[in-house]
Amino acid sequence: MSSRDSFSGRFGIIAAAVGSAIGLGNVWRFPYVCGEYGGGAFLLIYLLCVVLMGLPIMLAEFSIGRRAQSNAYRAFRKLSPAKPWYLIGVMGIVAAFVILSFYSAVGGWTIEYFIRSVSDNMSGDHAQQFKNFIATSYLPLIYQFIFIALSFAIVMLGVKKGIESSSKILMPLLLLLLLILCIRSVTMDGASEGLIFLLKPDFSKITIDSVLCAMGQAFFSLSLGMGCMITYGSYIKRNENLTYIAGMVAGADTLIALLAGIAIFPAAMALGIQPDSGPGLVFITLPGMFEQITGGMVFSTCFFLLLSIAAITSAISLLEVIVSFCVEELHIKRKPATLLVSLCVFLLGTICSLSLGIIPELSLFGKSFFDLMDFSSSNLLLPIGGLFIAIYVGWIMKKRFTARELTEGGVKNYLFIRLFFFLIRYIAPIAIIVVFISRLLRSDL
Ligand code: PHE
Numbered sequence: 001m002s003s004r005d006s007f008s009g010r011f012g013i014i015a016a017a018v019g020s021a022i023g024l025g026n027v028w029r030f031p032y033v034c035g036e037y038g039g040g041a042f043l044l045i046y047l048l049c050v051v052l053m054g055l056p057i058m059l060a061e062f063s064i065g066r067r068a069q070s071n072a073y074r075a076f077r078k079l080s081p082a083k084p085w086y087l088i089g090v091m092g093i094v095a096a097f098v099i100l101s102f103y104s105a106v107g108g109w110t111i112e113y114f115i116r117s118v119s120d121n122m123s124g125d126h127a128q129q130f131k132n133f134i135a136t137s138y139l140p141l142i143y144q145f146i147f148i149a150l151s152f153a154i155v156m157l158g159v160k161k162g163i164e165s166s167s168k169i170l171m172p173l174l175l176l177l178l179l180i181l182c183i184r185s186v187t188m189d190g191a192s193e194g195l196i197f198l199l200k201p202d203f204s205k206i207t208i209d210s211v212l213c214a215m216g217q218a219f220f221s222l223s224l225g226m227g228c229m230i231t232y233g234s235y236i237k238r239n240e241n242l243t244y245i246a247g248m249v250a251g252a253d254t255l256i257a258l259l260a261g262i263a264i265f266p267a268a269m270a271l272g273i274q275p276d277s278g279p280g281l282v283f284i285t286l287p288g289m290f291e292q293i294t295g296g297m298v299f300s301t302c303f304f305l306l307l308s309i310a311a312i313t314s315a316i317s318l319l320e321v322i323v324s325f326c327v328e329e330l331h332i333k334r335k336p337a338t339l340l341v342s343l344c345v346f347l348l349g350t351i352c353s354l355s356l357g358i359i360p361e362l363s364l365f366g367k368s369f370f371d372l373m374d375f376s377s378s379n380l381l382l383p384i385g386g387l388f389i390a391i392y393v394g395w396i397m398k399k400r401f402t403a404r405e406l407t408e409g410g411v412k413n414y415l416f417i418r419l420f421f422f423l424i425r426y427i428a429p430i431a432i433i434v435v436f437i438s439r440l441l442r443s444d445l
Helices: 009-021 024-036 040-068 072-079 084-118 126-136 139-156 160-186 192-199 208-221 228-234 242-271 278-291 296-328 334-356 369-396 399-407 414-441
Strands: none
Touching: 009 160, 009 228, 009 242, 009 296, 024 040, 024 084, 024 208, 024 242, 024 278, 024 296, 040 072, 040 192, 040 208, 040 228, 040 242, 040 369, 040 399, 040 414, 072 084, 072 228, 072 296, 084 126, 084 139, 084 278, 084 296, 084 334, 084 369, 126 139, 126 278, 126 334, 139 296, 139 334, 160 192, 160 242, 160 278, 160 296, 192 242, 208 242, 208 369, 208 414, 228 296, 242 278, 242 399, 278 296, 296 334, 334 369, 369 414, 399 414
């Protein structure tokens, strides 16, 4: 995407943004944090966060990008030259590195599980198998390397065509497969308990930690708060409706997360797996369910293949944020830039992987390096980025510029514009600040 041309029409940009949003965040991270923080209550807060913060901030990012026609860093330099707002772009680059470090590890796990499915090597005690895999061998590093190498190759070849065509075909397939898994999951013996866990909010389980994590999960899953959607916004043509595109992306993303929840919790309960089993939840539950499906191996192969691809399309959107900064701002050529960035990601990623496995000493503040990267990116970096983006669009960027982005090719309704400004000026920033302060007041880390 070195020349700033547009995607091929509305569907192209939706496919690309959906490709970034839908990934491990929906199928791996959503169920595991939802399970850890109480199921239904978490889901409810998550949905609120998507509507009250996620959607307005996504629109804000699109507006900045389309107005400035550039990546996040340059956008703020162009729109507010003498001010340090460009630091949002810098923070986004840091966030992209941090996320990629653990994302690539989990991406590697999905590739490993794909290969296991193909070779029909998945029976036995799944929890133990997963533990053996991540905790006792160097194998995860090899798969992490493969995951990064695949993403690297696509970024180096230029992403546009790759993301567009893969998202167009593969996302609907992922949706279909998840639907089938949902049906199987809810029809297992003892499944209803899992459905109740996911859909019936138990308000006594709401703590400030669960609110912080639900908010962080919304930012993570929608790829917000780090400039990714600013860059995509710059590729959206003037005659396109930003609200429609943001609605489609957020809607598709939330649907996939919900389906992943419905596919996983009932099956987990039916198989006697605790919903708070942590990052391994999906990798323990689904293989158990595939065993109970006729032709499970075929389903398993397709599922982990599609999930690996969904993970790669998200990873390349993260890589692209860093690489385009190196190319457009530091004037490094695309190939060496991509190679250098991928190498750095692999180094950081290695520490993440090893901290869950053979070198558990790699920990800080009582958390493994993996958990620390996972926690700090979603629950700190992205919401802080989102906070500043909301403040920027709500209070700094001229209101008429934003209104123009929203109305051109889009909604001309006065009430809608007012609602947007209300959310972006007050609700989103205040909510983020309140959550942060309440969490800090509970002083223990
Ligand atoms: N949204 C992606 C996912 O759900 C992860 C991601 C986060 C991608 C931030 C880009 C930016 O898997």
